[in-house]
Amino acid sequence: EAEVAQSPRYKITEKSQAVAFWCDPISGHATLYWYRQILGQGPELLVQFQDESVVDDSQLPKDRFSAERLKGVDSTLKIQPAELGDSAMYLCASSFTLNTEAFFGQGTRLTVV
Amino acid sequence: KQEVTQIPAALSVPEGENLVLNCSFTDSAIYNLQWFRQDPGKGLTSLLLIQSSQREQTSGRLNASLDKSSGRSTLYIAASQPGDSATYLCAVSGGSNYKLTFGKGTLLTVNP
Numbered sequence: 001e002a003e004v005a006q007s008p009r010y011k012i013t014e015k016s017q018a019v020a021f022w023c024d025p026i027s028g029h030a031t032l033y034w035y036r037q038i039l040g041q042g043p044e045l046l047v048q049f050q051d052e053s054v055v056d057d058s059q060l061p062k063d064r065f066s067a068e069r070l071k072g073v074d075s076t077l078k079i080q081p082a083e084l085g086d087s088a089m090y091l092c093a094s095s096f097t098l099n100t101e102a103f104f105g106q107g108t109r110l111t112v113v
Numbered sequence: 114k115q116e117v118t119q120i121p122a123a124l125s126v127p128e129g130e131n132l133v134l135n136c137s138f139t140d141s142a143i144y145n146l147q148w149f150r151q152d153p154g155k156g157l158t159s160l161l162l163i164q165s166s167q168r169e170q171t172s173g174r175l176n177a178s179l180d181k182s183s184g185r186s187t188l189y190i191a192a193s194q195p196g197d198s199a200t201y202l203c204a205v206s207g208g209s210n211y212k213l214t215f216g217k218g219t220l221l222t223v224n225p
Contacts, residue, residue, distance in 0.1 A: 042215035056210045098211035099144045104157040
């Protein structure tokens, strides 16, 4: 069964260091989402791509976060420099297009120390 | 701005009981509503998707209903099992970019 792949599963980094997460969506899915989930809360959208174009990054802290999906397939989310408050689960999801079922990966648990 | 509320925040039931989880949203101009399950430390698993033109969807012991005009959805779980223990999240798709907005979830515990 097709899955959204994310790596790494876990990441511990020191404050002020750079960190990057990778996501490979289900083949053929045009829409890709990055969400951040703080423990006990619902996921919050950071950035949404349609193919290689950003369609929503209104909640992305652009002074330290960046995201790209250069060929409209896999995507990378980067944080530089990491802060203690960035500790959270980072979830990637994909859907065939904008109004179809979204499928999530297993997430990357980030701990900033 | 769309806001999604899930009640109750936590629910504990004995095995075999039927139960209902609630989801409400403030902006009724949605395209669809999706229910997810999340196990501790894991990603989200899609359970059911209801398009805005639909009233309900069923999958096995799960039945989800949608009343778009009143901004409400319910997830009905029949004959609950300990394996159903997880956090259940609802999300609505809306706006020009079909943005998915989530509630905080309901933590369900089914006791053997």
